[in-house]
Amino acid sequence: MRQACIVPGCASNARTPAHIFPKNVNQRLLWLKKLKIENIEHVISLARCKLRVCYKYFSDDDYIYSAKCIAASNNIDSQQALISDCNLEFCPDIIALEPLQSAHENQDIRYATYIQEHDMNSNRSNEVMNSSIEVMNSNEVIEETLLSNAIMEHVQHTEGETRDKVTNFAYKRHERQDEVLATPNRRQQETNVRLFKRRTLLLDCRRQADLTPKAAKLYKIARNLFKRKRCIEAQNSSMRRILRTSKRLQSTNFIEQYEGLSKTQRILIQMQLRTAQQPSHVRRYTVDEKILAISLLQRSPKCYSLIQNLYNMPSSKTLKRLLQKVVLKPGLCKIIIRYLHEKAKKMHNKDKYCILMWDEIALTPHIQYDSKNDLITGFEDWGMRRTNKFADHVLVFMLRGLYSGWKMPISFGYCDSQTKTPQLLRCIKQIITAVNKTELEIVATVCDQGSSNVAAINTLLKDTARKLWKQGTEHRRAFEVDGKEIIPFFDPPHLIKGVRNNLLNKDLEINISRTSKSRQFASWKTIELAYKIDTNVNNFNRMLSKITEEHVVPDKIKKMRVKNATQIFSSTFSAYIGLFSHMQGHVDTRIGPLSIPKEEAVTMSKTLQFFNDLFDSVNGYTTKPEAPLRSVVKENSVHHEFWKDAIRRLKAMRYVHPVSKKPLTGSLCIQNWIKSIDAFQDLWTVLQEKDFKQFKPRYVNQDPLENFFGCIRSTGGRDINPTCTNFCGAYKVLLINNLSSRHSIGQNCENICDGHLLFSLKDFISEAHEDDAKFDEVEEDECAHIVESSSEEINENRCNLQDRSVYNILKNNLLIKASFKHCAACRATITDSAILQQILKRAETLVKKYITRFCFKSKIKSIIEREMEKQFDFTFIKCQQHDAQLKNAILSTIITTCLKKFCTAVNRCFNSKYTSTTKNPVLIFAQIKYRSRIKKKREPKSVQQNGDAVQK
Numbered sequence: 001m002r003q004a005c006i007v008p009g010c011a012s013n014a015r016t017p018a019h020i021f022p023k024n025v026n027q028r029l030l031w032l033k034k035l036k037i038e039n040i041e042h043v044i045s046l047a048r049c050k051l052r053v054c055y056k057y058f059s060d061d062d063y064i065y066s067a068k069c070i071a072a073s074n075n076i077d078s079q080q081a082l083i084s085d086c087n088l089e090f091c092p093d094i095i096a097l098e099p100l101q102s103a104h105e106n107q108d109i110r111y112a113t114y115i116q117e118h119d120m121n122s123n124r125s126n127e128v129m130n131s132s133i134e135v136m137n138s139n140e141v142i143e144e145t146l147l148s149n150a151i152m153e154h155v156q157h158t159e160g161e162t163r164d165k166v167t168n169f170a171y172k173r174h175e176r177q178d179e180v181l182a183t184p185n186r187r188q189q190e191t192n193v194r195l196f197k198r199r200t201l202l203l204d205c206r207r208q209a210d211l212t213p214k215a216a217k218l219y220k221i222a223r224n225l226f227k228r229k230r231c232i233e234a235q236n237s238s239m240r241r242i243l244r245t246s247k248r249l250q251s252t253n254f255i256e257q258y259e260g261l262s263k264t265q266r267i268l269i270q271m272q273l274r275t276a277q278q279p280s281h282v283r284r285y286t287v288d289e290k291i292l293a294i295s296l297l298q299r300s301p302k303c304y305s306l307i308q309n310l311y312n313m314p315s316s317k318t319l320k321r322l323l324q325k326v327v328l329k330p331g332l333c334k335i336i337i338r339y340l341h342e343k344a345k346k347m348h349n350k351d352k353y354c355i356l357m358w359d360e361i362a363l364t365p366h367i368q369y370d371s372k373n374d375l376i377t378g379f380e381d382w383g384m385r386r387t388n389k390f391a392d393h394v395l396v397f398m399l400r401g402l403y404s405g406w407k408m409p410i411s412f413g414y415c416d417s418q419t420k421t422p423q424l425l426r427c428i429k430q431i432i433t434a435v436n437k438t439e440l441e442i443v444a445t446v447c448d449q450g451s452s453n454v455a456a457i458n459t460l461l462k463d464t465a466r467k468l469w470k471q472g473t474e475h476r477r478a479f480e481v482d483g484k485e486i487i488p489f490f491d492p493p494h495l496i497k498g499v500r501n502n503l504l505n506k507d508l509e510i511n512i513s514r515t516s517k518s519r520q521f522a523s524w525k526t527i528e529l530a531y532k533i534d535t536n537v538n539n540f541n542r543m544l545s546k547i548t549e550e551h552v553v554p555d556k557i558k559k560m561r562v563k564n565a566t567q568i569f570s571s572t573f574s575a576y577i578g579l580f581s582h583m584q585g586h587v588d589t590r591i592g593p594l595s596i597p598k599e600e601a602v603t604m605s606k607t608l609q610f611f612n613d614l615f616d617s618v619n620g621y622t623t624k625p626e627a628p629l630r631s632v633v634k635e636n637s638v639h640h641e642f643w644k645d646a647i648r649r650l651k652a653m654r655y656v657h658p659v660s661k662k663p664l665t666g667s668l669c670i671q672n673w674i675k676s677i678d679a680f681q682d683l684w685t686v687l688q689e690k691d692f693k694q695f696k697p698r699y700v701n702q703d704p705l706e707n708f709f710g711c712i713r714s715t716g717g718r719d720i721n722p723t724c725t726n727f728c729g730a731y732k733v734l735l736i737n738n739l740s741s742r743h744s745i746g747q748n749c750e751n752i753c754d755g756h757l758l759f760s761l762k763d764f765i766s767e768a769h770e771d772d773a774k775f776d777e778v779e780e781d782e783c784a785h786i787v788e789s790s791s792e793e794i795n796e797n798r799c800n801l802q803d804r805s806v807y808n809i810l811k812n813n814l815l816i817k818a819s820f821k822h823c824a825a826c827r828a829t830i831t832d833s834a835i836l837q838q839i840l841k842r843a844e845t846l847v848k849k850y851i852t853r854f855c856f857k858s859k860i861k862s863i864i865e866r867e868m869e870k871q872f873d874f875t876f877i878k879c880q881q882h883d884a885q886l887k888n889a890i891l892s893t894i895i896t897t898c899l900k901k902f903c904t905a906v907n908r909c910f911n912s913k914y915t916s917t918t919k920n921p922v923l924i925f926a927q928i929k930y931r932s933r934i935k936k937k938r939e940p941k942s943v944q945q946n947g948d949a950v951q952k
Contacts, residue, residue, distance in 0.1 A: 018052035331383010498669030825879035
C-alpha cells in the first residue's frame with residue numbers, strides 16, 4: 001500500500017501526488033536536511049521507493065519539462081522547506097505526461113471547464129471531480145487524477161487561492177513545455193507525431209487490471225457496445241446480401257446463379273425441383289437427366305434402386321428404352337464414322353493427325369437372345385462376318401489425336417480366343433480406309449506384342465515392300481494402306497514388361513561384341529540378392545521402400561502390372577545396386593553376411609539405368625520435366641542423340657541361358673524396342689513436315705484403351721470379365737455420358753495424359769437414323785464342330801420344352817391380345833389343351849433342329865419361322881378371320897420360348913451346372929469351352945520360357 005508524505009505534520013493522504021527520494025545518496029541527504037527530517041537515512045536506504053514527499057513542498061519553478069516526463073529542478077518553493085541543487089524523481093503515478101502543445105491546450109480547457117463548474121457548484125464532491133477528469137486522454141488519466149485530488153483539498157479550504165494556483169500551474173507548465181518543444185529534436189518530433197495520432201482514452205494502458213474501477217467499468221461498457229455494433233453490422237450486411245439475391249432471383253433461374261455448382265449438380269437439382277409436385281406417372285425427364293440416371297444405373301443397379309427411393313429418378317425401363325435408340329453393333333460403327341466426318345470439318349489441321357490402336361479384353365462366355373435385333377449375342381461377330389464359335393474376347397479399336405490427345409473408340413468385335421491374323425488384317429484395312437474418308441489422317445498404329453499383332457504388322461510391311469520393289473521405290477520402315485504410309489509402333493509399357501519377364505528366367509548379355517572372358521551378364525538373381533539385403537538390414541528405414549515381393553519374387557510377380565516392372569528399372573534401384581560396386585567385403589544382415597560381386601553390381605546397375613532412361617524417353621509429356629528425357633520431343637531436345645545411342649546398345653544385347661550362357665532365340669522384345677525407337681524417329685520426321693514444333697511421346701501408347709477397359713470392368717461394381725451383352729451396354733453408356741476418362745482403381749496405366757473424348761453419342765438419341773439400325777450383309781460361316789443335328793433331345797429333365805410350361809406361356813400371351821380375346825373361334829383353339837399339346841410335340845423337333853443349325857445367324861427368328869411355315873401344318877386353326885395373325889402369334893411365342901430355353905441350357909454348360917450326356921453339338925462345344933477355361937485357371941503360376949507370351 002502506498003504511503004503518505006513522511007514530512008512531520010503534513011496533512012496529505014495517500015492520494016496526494018508525491019515524489020520518491022532520489023537514488024543519489026548526497027541528494028537524499030540534502031532533501032532530508034532541507035525538510036528538517038533526521039535519523040531516517042538508514043530507513044530511506046532500505047525502502048526508498050516506499051517513502052514519498054508530497055508536491056506541496058515544491059514550487060512550479062522546481063520542475064524541468066522534457067518530451068518524456070517532468071523532472072524536478074534544483075529550486076524548491078521557499079514557502080515550504082526549499083530544496084536546492086537537487087533533481088527530484090517522480091513516482092510512477094505522475095510520469096509520462098503528454099508533452100504535445102495540443103494536448104496541453106486540451107488539458108487547459110479541461111481545467112477551465114472544471115473551474116467554471118466549481119463556481120456554479122462549489123459543493124461538488126470529490127467523486128464528481130474524479131469522474132470528470134477520468135474522460136481525459138489515456139496518457140493523462142493517472143496524473144490528472146492525482147493532481148485533481150490535491151486541488152480539491154485546497155479548494156475546500158481556500159477557494160479563490162486554489163483557482164489562481166491551478167490556473168497559474170497550468171499556464172506555467174504550458175510555457176515551460178513550449179520551451180522544451182521549441183528545441184529542435186528529431187526523436188521528439190517523431191514522438192509528437194505518433195502521439196498526436198493516438199489520442200484515445202486508454203491507449204497507454206495495456207492491461208485491464210491497471211485501470212481504475214470506474215475506468216474499467218467504462219471500458220467494459222465500451223467493449224460490449226463495440227461487440228453489439230459488430231453484430232448489428234454483420235446482420236445488416238447479411239440482410240443486404242439476401243435482399244440483393246432475392247431481387248436477382250425474381251428475374252432469373254436461381255440455379256444459374258450458383259457458379260460453384262457443376263453441370264451434373266445443376267441437372268440433379270433442377271430435376272428434383274421440377275418433379276417434386278408431380279405424380280410418378282406424369283413425370284417427364286430431359287435427355288440430360290436420363291443420361292445422368294444411366295450413369296448411376298450402369299455403375300451399380302442396387303445403388304440406383306436406393307437413389308430412386310430418396311429422389312425422383314427415371315425408371316430402369318425408361319433408361320433401357322433410351323439405350324435401345326443408340327444402335328451399336330460389332331464392326332465399324334456407322335454413326336461414329338458419320339460424326340467423325342462432321343467433327344473433322346471443324347478441327348484444326350494439326351489435330352486431324354491421329355494414331356490407330358487396338359487391344360483385347362477377356363469376356364465371360366455367355367449367350368443371350370436379343371429380341372429387338374433378332375439374334376443371339378455371344379458368338380464370334382465382326383460386323384461383316386459371324387461364326388458359331390463362342391466369344392470369350394473382344395477386340396476394340398480406338399483413335400488418338402497426336403496434337404491435343406483426343407480419343408475416340410471406333411470399332412469392336414467379338415472373337416474366340418485371340419484374334420486370328422487374317423481377320424485382324426481385314427479389320428485394320430477396313431478401319432483405315434473408312435477413317436481416311438472423314439478427312440482425318442492415320443499416321444501410325446500402336447499394338448502389343450501378341451503373336452497375331454506381330455504377324456499382321458509383318459504381313460503389311462512385306463506387302464508394302466513387295467509393292468515398292470515392283471515400282472522401284474526405296475522401302476521405308478512403314479506400311480501402306482489406301483495410299484497412305486503408316487508407321488507401326490509397339491506399346492512401350494508392354495515392351496518394358498517383356499524385358500522384365502524374359503529376365504526372370506534368362507540372363508541378358510549387354511555387350512555381345514566382347515570376348516568370352518570379358519562378357520557382361522545381367523541376372524535376376526542380382527535383383528533378388530539386393531532385395532534380401534535391403535529387407536534384412538533395416539525394416540524401418542529401407543532404401544527401397546516401394547519394392548515388395550510382388551516386384552521381385554517370380555511366383556508372386558503380377559506380370560500384367562506395368563508399375564511392378566518400371567519400379568525395378570528405376571534410377572533408385574540402379575543407384576542402390578551401384579553402391580555395392582564400391583564396397584569391399586560383405587553386409588551383415590539378420591540372415592547372415594551377404595554381398596553382391598562387384599562385376600555383377602556394375603552390370604546390373606548400368607542395365608537398370610539404361611532401361612529407365614529408355615522408358616522415360618518414350619513416355620514424356622511435359623515441357624518442365626523432373627528428368628530431361630521425360631519432356632516433349634523438340635528439334636533440339638536430348639531425345640534424338642539418346643535414341644541413336646540406345647539403338648546401338650540394344651543391338652549389342654541378347655538373352656542367353658542362365659547356366660550355359662548360350663544365346664537363346666524366340667524373344668522379340670529387344671528387336672521390337674529397336675523397331676519402336678526407329679518408329680519414333682520416323683514419326684518426328686513426318687510431324688515436322690506437318691508443321692509440328694513438338695509432340696508428346698506419351699500419346700503413342702495404349703493407356704486410353706486401358707482406361708476405357710477399366711471403366712467397363714467397373715460397371716455394376718466390379719465386373720472383371722463382362723459378357724458380350726454387358727460389354728455392349730457399358731460401351732454405349734461410356735460413349736453417351738463421356739465418362740471414358742475416369743481412372744479406375746488398380747488400373748494398369750497412368751491417367752495424366754488420358755485425353756478427352758472427341759464427342760459423345762448424346763445427339764444420337766434424338767437424331768437416330770434408320771440406316772444406322774440396318775444390318776449389313778454378313779458372312780455367316782459354319783465351323784466343323786456344328787453340324788445339322790437330328791431329333792436328339794437336348795435334355796430330358798432341364799433343357800427340354802416342357803409341355804405344361806410352354807402351353808401356359810402360349811395361352812397367356814395369346815389371350816392378352818384383344819383380337820383373340822373377343823373371338824370365340826380363336827378362344828376355342830387356344831384353350832383346347834389337347835390340340836396345343838399335339839402342336840408343341842410336333843414343333844419341338846423342328847425348333848431344336850433349326851436352332852442348332854442357325855443359332856449364330858442374324859434374324860434367327862425370321863429364318864426359323866420361314867422354315868416352320870413350310871413343314872408345319874396349321875389346319876387346326878378354325879378362325880378364317882384371324883388365321884394369319886394367330887399363326888404368326890403361335891410361331892412367335894413358341895420360337896421365342898425355345899430360343900430363351902436354348903440359351904439357358906448353353907449358359908448352364910458354361911457354368912458346369914449341366915452334367916447330363918447329350919449329343920447336341922452346341923452343348924458339347926459349350927462343355928469343352930468350360931473345361932478349357934477351368935484348365936487355364938488351374939495351371940500353376942510358373943514362369944514360361946517365352947517372356948513375350950506372359951506379358952499380356
